[in-house]
Amino acid sequence: MKDTGQLVIKNIGMLATPQGATCLRGKEQGKIKILENAFIAVSQGKITAIGKDEELKDFLINDDTVVIDAKGCLATPGLVDPHTHLVFGGWRQKELSLKLKGAGYLDILSMGGGILSTVEHTRKASFEELVQKGKKSLDIMLSYGTITCEAKSGYGLNVKDEIKSLNVIKELNKLHSVDLVPTFMGAHAIPKEYQGRADDYIKLIKEEMIPRVAKENLAEFCDVFCEDKVFDAEQSRDILETGKRHGLIPKVHADEITPLGGASLAAEVKAISAEHLIHASDKGIDDMAKAGTIAILLPGTSLYLDESFARAKTMIEKGIPVALASDFNPGSCPTESLQLILNLACIKYKMTPEEVLTAATLNAAAAINRSSVVGSLETGKQADILLWDSPDLDFLVYHFGVNLVKTVVKQGKIVVDNK
Numbered sequence: 226m227k228d229t230g231q232l233v234i235k236n237i238g239m240l241a242t243p244q245g246a247t248c249l250r251g252k253e254q255g256k257i258k259i260l261e262n263a264f265i266a267v268s269q270g271k272i273t274a275i276g277k278d279e280e281l282k283d284f285l286i287n288d289d290t291v292v293i294d295a296k297g298c299l300a301t302p303g304l305v306d307p308h309t310h311l312v313f314g315g316w317r318q319k320e321l322s323l324k325l326k327g328a329g330y331l332d333i334l335s336m337g338g339g340i341l342s343t344v345e346h347t348r349k350a351s352f353e354e355l356v357q358k359g360k361k362s363l364d365i366m367l368s369y370g371t372i373t374c375e376a377k378s379g380y381g382l383n384v385k386d387e388i389k390s391l392n393v394i395k396e397l398n399k400l401h402s403v404d405l406v407p408t409f410m411g412a413h414a415i416p417k418e419y420q421g422r423a424d425d426y427i428k429l430i431k432e433e434m435i436p437r438v439a440k441e442n443l444a445e446f447c448d449v450f451c452e453d454k455v456f457d458a459e460q461s462r463d464i465l466e467t468g469k470r471h472g473l474i475p476k477v478h479a480d481e482i483t484p485l486g487g488a489s490l491a492a493e494v495k496a497i498s499a500e501h502l503i504h505a506s507d508k509g510i511d512d513m514a515k516a517g518t519i520a521i522l523l524p525g526t527s528l529y530l531d532e533s534f535a536r537a538k539t540m541i542e543k544g545i546p547v548a549l550a551s552d553f554n555p556g557s558c559p560t561e562s563l564q565l566i567l568n569l570a571c572i573k574y575k576m577t578p579e580e581v582l583t584a585a586t587l588n589a590a591a592a593i594n595r596s597s598v599v600g601s602l603e604t605g606k607q608a609d610i611l612l613w614d615s616p617d618l619d620f621l622v623y624h625f626g627v628n629l630v631k632t633v634v635k636q637g638k639i640v641v642d643n644k
């Protein structure tokens with residue numbers, strides 16, 4: 226059979242999708258389109274029609290059309306993960322026992338562990354080793370339904386290894402079905418050789434790293450870990466403004482462990498998103514709502530750090546578009562599964578299944594500037610579609626800790642078949 230790029234998915238029990246080319250906020254976040262007994266038609270990687278099964282006879286299905294019988298299952302847009310630390314050497318399994326003995330995340334970091342121990346492993350790893358390791362994680366992400374994913378550098382922390390990490394992301398984007406969106410995060414920690422000399426490290430970021438990243442077109446965004454003993458608000462602002470002058474859109478790791486005003490800073494510098502926000506203040510939330518900053522919430526990190534959970538419902542009520550992400554990284558959230566995150570968002574944030582779906586698709590896509598291309602099932606959008614071993618949306622967020630993905634369709638092609 227020759228590949229004509231034509232695909233029809235029929236017999237979809239429930240098609241569930243947010244709609245639009247931009248993020249949804251407030252009550253709109255929970256308003257999704259539900260179509261029962263539906264079909265989706267695809268041509269040349271894009272969705273060309275969506276309708277009720279009974280209308281399918283009007284569509285031309287020829288011998289070259291690939292036809293998938295969804296057998297009554299749920300179809301949604303591909304998941305979008307807008308916050309991951311995909312590229313790193315080694316893992317950090319020993320830290321779990323330290324945490325059980327009472328050490329906090331920032332204590333481990335100040336003892337030279339945490340991010341800094343991953344920096345050592347990342348610097349030692351070759352380009353090819355990092356590509357292979359990243360590929361393994363992307364295989365897992367894809368099989369769990371993530372088709373588009375943001376990836377941050379931030380474990381190199383010198384010019385050579387930050388550039389190496391961003392080139393690993395570029396290479397993975399070429400060779401893997403998951404679409405990657407790169408973020409430069411040289412301001413993830415102060416490396417050992419600059420301890421006590423934060424200003425010199427910030428100078429390196431501003432004068433060497435950012436110009437080189439921009440010149441080589443290696444990232445779209447610039448992120449900063451605005452946190453106690455890492456980068457304060459003033460230092461973060463300085464780095465983000467420099468990034469902006471070089472065309473990098475700001476993102477902020479904000480108010481994760483300490484309330485440091487990160488949410489307000491994100492609003493002030495017109496960041497596309499503020500991320501974590503576990504300890505965001507009322508003022509920070511109001512500032513974000515006014516500025517239109519997207520909140521990327523990471524409930525897996527709250528769980529793994531045994532921290533409290535961000536005030537997702539307040540943010541939605543105040544009109545902040547809420548997105549969800551895995552925060553996949555070797556320390557504070559070692560999981561590639563966005564499905565677990567969807568479940569946690571329902572249970573711990575009290576978000577509705579509809580709000581959760583929008584958060585992990587359209588709003589997540591908007592948080593990485595991709596919402597005109599992916600994030601919803603609509604004609605003209607990229608045909609990134611998931612078929613779930615689930616009859617409806619409620620079941621998807623209810624049955625947890627297992628992989629419910631049956632089939633992953635990326636740009637109209639089946640790339641995972643878990644049946």
Ligand SMILES: N=CN[C@@H](CCC(=O)O)C(=O)O
Nearest residue numbers: 340450526552554555556557
């Ligand atoms: N908080 C900073 N960065 C990551 C954790 C990185 C790490 O522990 O290696 C986060 O988003 O949680």
Ligand SMILES: [Zn+2]
Nearest residue numbers: 308310478552
């Ligand atoms: Zn992070």
